[in-house]
Amino acid sequence: MKRKSVIFIILLSLPFFLKAQNARISILANPQISWLSADIEEVSYSGSILGINTGIELDLFFADNYAFSTGLKINSIGGSLSYSDSVSVSSEGEEIRAETVKYRTQYLSVPIGLKLKTVEIGYFTIWVNPGLSPMVRLKAQGYIDDESEKQNLSDEIGLLNINYFIEAGVEYSLGGSTALIAGLGYYSGFMDITDHSADKVTSGSVGLVLGILF
Numbered sequence: 001m002k003r004k005s006v007i008f009i010i011l012l013s014l015p016f017f018l019k020a021q022n023a024r025i026s027i028l029a030n031p032q033i034s035w036l037s038a039d040i041e042e043v044s045y046s047g048s049i050l051g052i053n054t055g056i057e058l059d060l061f062f063a064d065n066y067a068f069s070t071g072l073k074i075n076s077i078g079g080s081l082s083y084s085d086s087v088s089v090s091s092e093g094e095e096i097r098a099e100t101v102k103y104r105t106q107y108l109s110v111p112i113g114l115k116l117k118t119v120e121i122g123y124f125t126i127w128v129n130p131g132l133s134p135m136v137r138l139k140a141q142g143y144i145d146d147e148s149e150k151q152n153l154s155d156e157i158g159l160l161n162i163n164y165f166i167e168a169g170v171e172y173s174l175g176g177s178t179a180l181i182a183g184l185g186y187y188s189g190f191m192d193i194t195d196h197s198a199d200k201v202t203s204g205s206v207g208l209v210l211g212i213l214f
Contacts, residue, residue, distance in 0.1 A: 032207025036079035051076035090155040107135035183209035
């Protein structure tokens with residue numbers, strides 16, 4: 001009972017803390033299309049996947065129209081790759097030869113950005129948010145060749161990844177400090193996400209930015 005009371009007090013005081021720190025919080029659910037690409041001709045793009053990047057974002061304002069942006073998100077990305085020569089894929093300790101692999105990965109990410117905003121024009125505010133997003137792998141699954149059975153590919157995918165990103169869009173005021181958020185985002189990874197020594201595979205995605213700002 002004591003633990004529940006502490007949690008309740010923290011949640012109750014959170015809006016006052018954010019206001020005192022000149023901070024605003026957003027809840028986001030961003031649908032996206034993602035893909036994988038390699039740096040050698042023997043490995044080629046063979047398809048993208050649909051995913052979602054969802055979580056909370058915190059804007060810490062140090063001036064009227066400038067804020068450090070961070071948060072905590074669950075990011076689902078991946079894509080399909082074709083190999084001109086079959087490659088060995090590791091799944092739960094078993095080595096499987098494959099010519100095509102569709103990867104579906106899920107990361108916990110902590111985006112770090114610098115958000116720039118205009119003054120409110122009517123009910124609208126324009127914003128842009130460039131930055132970096134360090135990520136830790138939560139799980140990695142996929143499909144090998146034409147098999148319909150999903151495989152555990154955690155042994156194939158590195159624990160860490162990092163994206164650079166740029167997002168831009170508008171906020172539509174609903175009154176007070178509440179606003180709807182809509183925009184577009186582009187995200188590109190620059191770490192090798194697989195453990196294959198013969199190539200470097202990086203991720204990319206583009207999607208909508210949708211949410212509500214409090």
